[in-house]
Each structure stands twice: as C-alpha cells, then as structure tokens.
Amino acid sequence: xxxxxxxxxxPDWDMADLEARYRIHKLWQAEDKDALIARHSxxxxxxxxxxxxxxxxxxxxxxxxxxxxxxxxxGTDAIDLGYARVNGILVTNTPDVLTEDVAxxxxxxxxxxxxxxxxxxxxxxxxxxxxGNMGLVTRVCGKRLGIVGMGRVGAAxxxxxAAFDCAISYFDSRKRDDLPYTFVGDLLELARNSxxxxxxxxxxxxxxxxxxxxxxAALGPDGIVINISRGSTVDETALLAALESGAIKGAGLDVFxxxxxxxxxxxxxxxVVLQPHHASGTVETRKAMGRLVxxxxxxxxxxxxxxxxxx
Numbered sequence: 001x002x003x004x005x006x007x008x009x010x011p012d013w014d015m016a017d018l019e020a021r022y023r024i025h026k027l028w029q030a031e032d033k034d035a036l037i038a039r040h041s042x043x044x045x046x047x048x049x050x051x052x053x054x055x056x057x058x059x060x061x062x063x064x065x066x067x068x069x070x071x072x073x074x075g076t077d078a079i080d081l082g083y084a085r086v087n088g089i090l091v092t093n094t095p096d097v098l099t100e101d102v103a104x105x106x107x108x109x110x111x112x113x114x115x116x117x118x119x120x121x122x123x124x125x126x127x128x129x130x131x132g133n134m135g136l137v138t139r140v141c142g143k144r145l146g147i148v149g150m151g152r153v154g155a156a157x158x159x160x161x162a163a164f165d166c167a168i169s170y171f172d173s174r175k176r177d178d179l180p181y182t183f184v185g186d187l188l189e190l191a192r193n194s195x196x197x198x199x200x201x202x203x204x205x206x207x208x209x210x211x212x213x214x215x216x217a218a219l220g221p222d223g224i225v226i227n228i229s230r231g232s233t234v235d236e237t238a239l240l241a242a243l244e245s246g247a248i249k250g251a252g253l254d255v256f257x258x259x260x261x262x263x264x265x266x267x268x269x270x271x272v273v274l275q276p277h278h279a280s281g282t283v284e285t286r287k288a289m290g291r292l293v294x295x296x297x298x299x300x301x302x303x304x305x306x307x308x309x310x311x
Contacts, residue, residue, distance in 0.1 A: 002021075002045055003040060003043040003046075005025045005027055005037070005040070005047050005063070006047075007050065008027075008050050010293075013290065022297075041063050041065075043065065044063045044066060045065050045066065045301075046300075047060070047063070048293060048297070049070070050071065050073055051073025051078065054078020055080065060080065060084065060087070061083070066089055067300065068300050070092045072290065074094060074095050076091060077202070079310075090300065092310060093310055097292060099153050100156055101281075101282050101284075102153050103159075103160055105254055106226055106228045107157065107160045110196055110252060113249075114196075115137045115138065115140070118273055120134060120137075138222075138249070141165050142165045142167075145166040145194060145198065146193070146197045147169070147170040147181075147198050148170070148190070148229075149170075149171070149200040150181070151172075151201075154172075155176075155179060157228075158170070161198075168182065169184050169193065171185070187210065191219040192220075195222060197219055197223060197225050199225065199227045202229070203233065207229075207233050209233070209235040211227070212235045212238050217242075220247075222249055223249055224248065224249050226252045226253075231259055234257075240265050244265070250271035253274055254275040260277075292308060
C-alpha cells in the first residue's frame with residue numbers, strides 16, 4: 001500500500017475511504033511527531049493536509065520520496081509552493097466545490113451584522129421585547145457593496161448581492177471583462193464609495209493586511225466589513241480599534257489572524273458577528289471537498305492527470 005502522511009483529521013467518511021486505500025500515518029496523533037516522520041520518511045509519497053495546516057518546506061524536506069501534497073481546502077498559503085515547485089512536488093486543492101457555501105456565509109454575515117440578527121434573537125429570549133420594541137437597524141438592499149477580490153467567491157457574492165439590488169463594485173489586480181460590475185483599481189477609492197466591504201481575497205504575503213487603518217477610515221462610520229477570505233488579509237489591530245471607536249459600524253468575520261485562539265477583545269464587542277472559520281462547513285461541501293482530495297490522490301497514483309492542480 002502507498003504511504004500517506006496526514007497532518008490533521010478529515011471527516012469519518014473520508015478517513016474510512018483513505019484508510020481502505022492507503023497506509024495512513026496520522027501526524028496529529030503522534031506523541032513524537034519527528035519520530036513518526038523519521039520512521040516512515042523513506043516510504044511516504046504523499047501528504048494529505050488541510051488549508052490551515054498546510055505543509056512547510058521543513059516538513060517536505062524530511063520526506064525524500066514525497067510526490068504530492070493534496071490539500072483539503074482552497075487556500076494554499078500555508079503550503080510552501082516555492083519549495084514544492086523547485087523539488088517537483090505536485091500540489092492540489094479543492095476549488096469550486098466550496099464557492100457557493102462561502103458566498104452564502106458572506107451574505108449571511110452581512111445580514112446578521114446590518115440587521116443585528118444575533119442581538120434580535122437575544123432580545124426575544126431575554127424578555128426585552130415584552131418591555132418595548134427593539135431599536136432600528138441597517139438596511140441591506142439597495143446599498144453600495146464593494147468586493148475586495150473578484151475571484152470565484154467574489155463573483156458568487158456579487159451574484160447574491162445583485163439579488164438585493166446592491167450597486168456592486170470591486171477591487172482586484174485586473175478588470176474582469178466577463179462581469180458587469182464596476183471595477184475600481186484603487187482600494188481606498190472602493191472603500192470610500194462603499195457602505196459594505198466584503199473581503200474574498202486569497203491569503204499570502206501579497207495580500208497581508210491589505211485591509212488596514214486607511215481602508216477602514218475610508219469606509220467610514222456607517223461601513224460594515226465582512227471577511228470570508230483569510231485572517232491575514234485584515235490588520236486586526238486596526239480593525240479592533242475601528243470597531244471599538246465606532247470608526248466603522250460593524251464587522252462579520254469567519255476568519256482571524258490567530259485562529260482559533262482569537263483576540264479576546266472581539267468577544268466583548270456587540271458590533272461584530274463571529275464565525276469559527278466555518279463558511280464551507282456544510283455536509284454537502286465537506287463531502288465534495290474530501291472526494292476531490294481522494295480523487296486527486298487516486299489520479300496521481302493511477303498515472304492520470306490531476307483534477308485540480310495548483311499552478
């Protein structure tokens with residue numbers, strides 16, 4: 001059987017299939033991870049990982065027979081792609097299958113923040129409604145919505161926002177001629193002209209802290225930020241300051257800089273809705289993600305073309 005190193009667990013349905021096909025070495029269960037790797041380094045031909053766990057150059061360097069890293073997730077910023085390329089190691093991920101669910105959560109977070117849905121739920125549960133009506137909230141329909149990063153998820157968010165009659169603009173490295181939305185080549189300009197800012201960028205050094213204090217100031221006190229991309233794309237120090245001071249109205253966050261051990265100041269804020277990096281966390285999408293990981297591994301070891309190679 002082919003040996004595979006897994007950096008973290010997958011759902012049971014994926015684990016059962018992988019364990020039936022391959023000899024699985026479970027790194028997360030090992031008391032001495034270095035010893036496990038050293039013991040099997042000459043046999044391991046693949047790494048099955050998750051987006052947040054990735055595969056470092058140091059890990060890959062310990063596996064001389066490594067041929068492929070298959071990632072359960074879209075983000076590959078935690079995988080050292082440069083090392084993989086130089087050493088002829090293939091990398092795959094799971095794009096497309098989670099796009100729609102992530103976009104759904106983007107709109108869901110926007111509605112939750114603007115319409116104060118968590119606060120409204122608490123208002124009913126704690127009996128406050130019996131004492132008087134809840135305060136007014138913010139409309140979503142017809143507003144100016146800016147999308148930072150018009151890739152698969154950005155385009156899916158735009159389609160949903162269009163159904164709310166939002167005026168949609170976007171910032172990206174280039175204009176997309178296949179989409180009807182307004183391209184804005186300057187992020188500060190996009191923020192100044194938006195009431196809602198939805199971040200759907202890929203992670204990595206090129207986008208690190210791209211949503212900074214200047215962008216938040218440009219968005220202004222009536223603005224709402226939604227982040228369904230990576231925690232690294234937002235300068236959390238600046239975001240917390242803006243939320244605490246009222247420099248922006250609110251935020252909806254599925255991702256964080258130091259997840260799951262997030263900054264505790266977020267927990268004390270009433271103008272932020274928090275998600276545990278769970279945008280793709282539906283049964284349907286997680287099954288599709290796992291299937292794609294397994295299909296990429298099967299294709300590689302069967303001598304076929306990869307389904308979703310990472311460039």
